[in-house]
Every structure is written in structure tokens, then in C-alpha cells.
Amino acid sequence: MWLALTIGNSRLHWAWFKGKTFCGAWDTEYLSAAIVEQMNQPCGRGKFNSEILAASLIQELDAVEEIVGDGFHHRDRPLPLYLASVVPQQTAIWQNYHDVRTIALDQIPLQGLYPTLGIDRALAVLGAGEVYGFPALVIDAGTALTFTGADAARRLVGGAILPGLRLQLQSLAQGTAALPEIELAGALPPRWALNTSLAIQSGIIYTVLAGIADFIDAWRQEFPQSRIVLTGGDRTLLLNYLQAVFPQVAAKINTDPHLIFWGILNTPQP
Numbered sequence: 245m246w247l248a249l250t251i252g253n254s255r256l257h258w259a260w261f262k263g264k265t266f267c268g269a270w271d272t273e274y275l276s277a278a279i280v281e282q283m284n285q286p287c288g289r290g291k292f293n294s295e296i297l298a299a300s301l302i303q304e305l306d307a308v309e310e311i312v313g314d315g316f317h318h319r320d321r322p323l324p325l326y327l328a329s330v331v332p333q334q335t336a337i338w339q340n341y342h343d344v345r346t347i348a349l350d351q352i353p354l355q356g357l358y359p360t361l362g363i364d365r366a367l368a369v370l371g372a373g374e375v376y377g378f379p380a381l382v383i384d385a386g387t388a389l390t391f392t393g394a395d396a397a398r399r400l401v402g403g404a405i406l407p408g409l410r411l412q413l414q415s416l417a418q419g420t421a422a423l424p425e426i427e428l429a430g431a432l433p434p435r436w437a438l439n440t441s442l443a444i445q446s447g448i449i450y451t452v453l454a455g456i457a458d459f460i461d462a463w464r465q466e467f468p469q470s471r472i473v474l475t476g477g478d479r480t481l482l483l484n485y486l487q488a489v490f491p492q493v494a495a496k497i498n499t500d501p502h503l504i505f506w507g508i509l510n511t512p513q514p
């Protein structure tokens with residue numbers, strides 16, 4: 245039994261596995277150094293680790309209970325924790341976990357990676373290629389919105405980085421006097437908006453959709469048979485918008501929330 249933890253710029257993403265079998269995934273807020281230390285202590289079944297749960301936004305409670313019921317231990321050993329992080333301050337906290345195994349770029353079986361490439365991007369494109377086939381283009385709609393493509397020879401072709409949807413909304417609110425911070429409702433705004441909230445939504449949504457459609461178009465000119473996989477916290481929202489505005493583009497896209505975990509499964513580990 246082992247855990248995978250990916251640390252993004254907004255939150256933590258967890259999965260647990262038995263051997264090669266995926267058992268469940270959930271997201272939590274960042275955890276404190278004190279809680280990491282607590283995870284090193286076996287707490288025994290029944291002494292449920294409520295602080296870890298309290299810190300969590302748990303989607304698969306049963307899976308989590310089975311793990312933390314033994315205090316992140318299995319037969320008195322801490323569960324191995326495979327860590328992929330793009331947040332150095334958070335990486336540092338997790339180095340205190342007793343059996344942490346940090347995944348680095350040199351363990352990723354892809355060619356042509358550049359030294360500062362995010363490990364999340366490398367793992368996601370590896371996972372997409374392994375599950376859906378190479379060549380693969382990953383669109384990760386997370387804190388940052390990224391495109392990452394690899395060819396049939398498992399070589400990184402490259403990609404692009406822009407602010408994610410929430411970050412675009414936040415930066416407008418923070419950098420201006422009059423613009424409020426709004427949330428995307430899920431309904432498509434009119435393109436030619438007649439109030440401030442809808443104008444912000446229109447600007448961000450239609451430019452991001454046009455950008456995504458254009459990147460996909462450019463990718464498909466080079467790799468007509470390529471799979472295209474959308475992941476990240478905003479994947480569903482974006483796919484819904486895409487289906488409404490560019491249905492032919494949306495029809496070519498798979499969504500998968502767990503690409504990074506499929507990548508971790510395909511790096512050297514037990």
C-alpha cells in the first residue's frame with residue numbers, strides 16, 4: 245500500500261494505491277508541519293486522525309478512513325509517500341515524513357525534458373501518453389493553465405503557460421481599483437456584456453477558449469492523430485464552456501482528473 249501526493253500551487257492532491265491498483269483520490273488544503281509530524285506517529289485503529297480530516301476536503305471518505313485509521317501506517321510502517329511538488333516550501337515540510345520518496349525529472353521516462361520543467365507537467369504528459377497513447381497533448385486547467393505535448397517517440401515537444409481561470413479573476417481584482425473579484429457561474433456569459441461582472445467573465449472565458457482552440461489546432465497540424473487530455477481543477481468548467489462554444493474541438497478532448505497519478509504509476513517505484 246502506498247500514497248501519492250502531488251502539491252500544486254493551490255492545494256494538495258492525494259491518491260492511494262495497493263501495488264499497481266488505484267484505490268481512490270481526494271484533495272486537501274496544504275497541511276502544516278505539525279500535522280506531517282503527526283502522520284509519522286501510529287495512532288492505532290479507532291483513534292481516528294481527526295485533525296488531518298478536519299484539514300481536508302475529502303471526496304472519498306471511506307478510502308481515507310481506511311488509511312488514516314491506522315495513522316498513515318501499514319503493519320507498523322509508515323505508508324510510502326511518493327511526492328511530486330511544484331511548491332518548494334511545501335516540499336520542505338514533507339521531507340520530515342518518515343518514508344517520503346520525492347519524484348524528480350530524471351526519473352521521468354521521457355526525452356527532451358528541460359531542467360526547470362514542472363514535475364506536474366512531466367508526469368501529466370507521461371500519464372496521458374501511457375493511458376491514451378502517444379503523441380499526447382495535456383491541457384492542465386489548474387492554478388496555471390498549461391499545455392504540454394509529447395510526440396510518438398516520447399519526446400517533449402514543448403508547451404505554454406498562462407494564468408489559470410481563478411488567477412486571472414484574482415489578478416484583475418488585485419490590480420485595479422474598480423473591478424471586484426467574481427466567480428465563474430458555469431453559465432456562458434454574453435460576449436458583449438452590459439455589466440462589470442459579465443464583462444470580466446466574457447473577457448476571460450472567450451479569450452481562454454479561443455486560445456485553447458488555437459493551441460489544439462496548431463498541435464493537430466503537427467500531430468493529427470494525437471490524443472488531447474484535459475485535467476486540473478477547472479477541467480469540467482472549461483469542457484462545458486468548450487462544448488457550448490467550440491463543440492467540434494470539445495468532441496476531440498478526453499478529460500481525466502488523475503493524469504499525474506498515472507504518470508507516477510509509470511515512474512520507477514515498487
Ligand SMILES: Nc1ncnc2c1ncn2[C@@H]1O[C@H](COP(=O)(O)OP(=O)(O)OP(=O)(O)O)[C@@H](O)[C@H]1O
Pocket residue numbers: 251252253254255256301330364385386387388389408409410411475476477478
Ligand atoms: N477547493 C478548491 N481550491 C482551489 N481551487 C479550486 C477548488 N475547487 C476548484 N478549484 C479550481 O481549480 C483550479 C486550481 O486547480 P488545481 O487544484 O488543479 O490546481 P493546483 O494543482 O493546486 O495548481 P497547479 O496549477 O500548480 O497544478 C482553480 O482555478 C479553481 O478555479
Ligand SMILES: CC(C)(CO)[C@@H](O)C(=O)NCCC(=O)O
Pocket residue numbers: 252253330360361362363364365386388390405
Ligand atoms: C506551471 C506550473 C506552475 C503548473 O503547475 C508548474 O508546472 C511549474 O511551476 N513549472 C515550472 C516551469 C515550467 O514548467 O516551465
Ligand SMILES: [K+]
Pocket residue numbers: none
Ligand atoms: K513564483
